[in-house]
Amino acid sequence: MIIEPVPPFRPSHFRVKFAVESWELRACAALRRQVFCTEQGIFEGDDCDAIDAHAIPICALSTLGGEADAVVGTVRIHEVAERPGEWWGSRLAVARAFRGTAALGAGLIQVAVSSAHARGCTRFLAHVQERNVPLFQALHWTNLDAVELHGHPHHRMQACLAAYPPMHDPERGLVTLAKPLIPTLAKAA
Numbered sequence: 001m002i003i004e005p006v007p008p009f010r011p012s013h014f015r016v017k018f019a020v021e022s023w024e025l026r027a028c029a030a031l032r033r034q035v036f037c038t039e040q041g042i043f044e045g046d047d048c049d050a051i052d053a054h055a056i057p058i059c060a061l062s063t064l065g066g067e068a069d070a071v072v073g074t075v076r077i078h079e080v081a082e083r084p085g086e087w088w089g090s091r092l093a094v095a096r097a098f099r100g101t102a103a104l105g106a107g108l109i110q111v112a113v114s115s116a117h118a119r120g121c122t123r124f125l126a127h128v129q130e131r132n133v134p135l136f137q138a139l140h141w142t143n144l145d146a147v148e149l150h151g152h153p154h155h156r157m158q159a160c161l162a163a164y165p166p167m168h169d170p171e172r173g174l175v176t177l178a179k180p181l182i183p184t185l186a187k188a189a
């Protein structure tokens, strides 16, 4: 008998939205620890800080049979109390197995900036790790200046709000689709 290897299941749809359920919040925190403590070693043991007390967490969910299945990406946003209208995004992370597979980083950035825009944001900023500057530039962000944070080179970058129309229903968010495994071949002329 010949047993064919079964390819691993690949979700085809992902939803990016505000994290509201307690399991979503727990899974966002776990993914952040996995990426920023275990993988990148930027923080030891726990990456939580004072911003978490008032930040809005956002999640990217994989779906199984149309139902939310697992958190595979996260980011958080907050408004600066002393400067109304100024919002920041931070702790952007996509689970390693899903990077580059479904535009989850781009989807998280879109929900982050567009939902803040709908809440009165006039300036949206982030400290971006140096290696990710090209990703943000491709997504309509401007590089303002270089800063050293947690011992790593970062850039302070600002989103072009015109590229991020206000999103009024971030609890519903948006859907991203998995990219095809094999790129479609261009038809011969």
Ligand SMILES: CC(C)(COP(=O)(O)OP(=O)(O)OC[C@H]1O[C@@H](n2cnc3c(N)ncnc32)[C@H](O)[C@@H]1OP(=O)(O)O)[C@@H](O)C(=O)NCCC(=O)NCCS
Residues within 6 Å of the ligand: 035, 091, 092, 093, 094, 095, 098, 099, 100, 101, 102, 103, 104, 105, 106, 107, 127, 128, 129, 131, 132, 133, 134, 135, 138
């Ligand atoms: C940075 C990160 C969130 C990107 O998530 P992702 O889901 O892989 O990103 P996307 O698939 O949405 O990328 C969008 C596009 O940018 C490209 N891209 C992704 N990361 C990039 C990078 N660092 N530099 C240049 N281009 C990049 C992708 O190839 C894709 O291009 P395509 O649409 O032509 O295929 C992810 O790599 C990650 O979690 N890294 C570890 C944690 C981290 O560095 N956090 C960011 C702190 S600033």
